[in-house]
Amino acid sequence: MWFRYGPDQDWVLRGVDLLIPHGTTVGLVGLNGAGKSTIVKLLCRFYDPERGAVLWDGVDLRELSLAGLRERVGVLFQDYMSYELTAAENIGLGDVAALTDDARIHAAARRAGIDPVLRELPAGYRTMLSKLFAPGDDDSAGVLLSGGQWQRLALARTYLRDRRDLLILDEPSSGLDAEAEHAVHRGLRAHREGATSLLVSHRLGALRDADTIVVLAGGRVTERGTHADLVAADGEYARLFRLQAAGYRPPEEVPA
Numbered sequence: 001m002w003f004r005y006g007p008d009q010d011w012v013l014r015g016v017d018l019l020i021p022h023g024t025t026v027g028l029v030g031l032n033g034a035g036k037s038t039i040v041k042l043l044c045r046f047y048d049p050e051r052g053a054v055l056w057d058g059v060d061l062r063e064l065s066l067a068g069l070r071e072r073v074g075v076l077f078q079d080y081m082s083y084e085l086t087a088a089e090n091i092g093l094g095d096v097a098a099l100t101d102d103a104r105i106h107a108a109a110r111r112a113g114i115d116p117v118l119r120e121l122p123a124g125y126r127t128m129l130s131k132l133f134a135p136g137d138d139d140s141a142g143v144l145l146s147g148g149q150w151q152r153l154a155l156a157r158t159y160l161r162d163r164r165d166l167l168i169l170d171e172p173s174s175g176l177d178a179e180a181e182h183a184v185h186r187g188l189r190a191h192r193e194g195a196t197s198l199l200v201s202h203r204l205g206a207l208r209d210a211d212t213i214v215v216l217a218g219g220r221v222t223e224r225g226t227h228a229d230l231v232a233a234d235g236e237y238a239r240l241f242r243l244q245a246a247g248y249r250p251p252e253e254v255p256a
């Protein structure tokens with residue numbers, strides 16, 4: 001695929017060739033600005049590639065109905081939405097059929113690690129996550145979550161859609177540290193055995209359990225393999241992994 005955001009703009013993707021095999025987890029990594037989120041948007045057909053195509057089971061996305069495509073995908077965008085609604089509604093919007101299904105909403109929240117926080121809110125899951133639309137003047141009626149808490153809530157909203165054919169998480173925990181992000185991905189993998197997922201991160205270590213890791217740089221796929229393959233290949237992935245790992249490992253473990 002070749003893609004740019006406008007005819008007068010630079011190419012973001014310059015011949016990306018990427019396969020997401022059914023039933024596997026693919027980790028897409030690359031530095032900020034590499035084009036990872038752009039690929040996610042092309043997979044959801046917010047844009048079409050200028051050259052090349054996105055094929056799903058061999059069918060060009062342009063030949064599928066948009067509603068049908070979106071029905072088959074569960075996605076957490078990097079710039080996810082925060083709604084001025086209750087906590088339960090913020091999660092339930094992931095699947096409107098589950099908007100009032102408390103059991104499913106709570107299960108999704110538990111998986112995303114936000115259930116204890118929501119339980120402790122003044123009205124629990126019924127708490128309005130806004131000061132604007134909270135009923136009454138009582139300050140405790142509406143609550144504002146932190147950025148990291150919103151991120152987990154958005155993750156729970158996506159988990160509500162985890163029975164879809166393809167799950168995409170674009171930097172689901174960039175507000176957390178690298179190890180917490182790895183834990184999110186590991187937990188996801190345990191639940192997603194046999195399912196198809198695309199996990200995106202600018203942190204190379206976060207996706208080390210993925211079946212395949214794909215490195216995006218310069219608008220192309222530059223490396224592909226398991227974490228062990230890529231570390232052994234000692235290329236750019238290995239170099240950046242060591243560099244980023246140095247940021248969160250105890251100093252005595254960091255190679256000189």
Ligand SMILES: Nc1ncnc2c1ncn2[C@@H]1O[C@H](COP(=O)(O)OP(=O)(O)O)[C@@H](O)[C@H]1O
Pocket residue numbers: 005012030031032033034035036037038039
């Ligand atoms: N809506 C947009 N319009 C124009 N340029 C964009 C838009 N979104 C992203 N870009 C540019 O495309 C490049 C890739 O961005 P992005 O896909 O978000 O990278 P990543 O997710 O890997 O950090 C960047 O140079 C970014 O500035």
Ligand SMILES: [Mg+2]
Pocket residue numbers: 036037038078170171
């Ligand atoms: Mg991005």
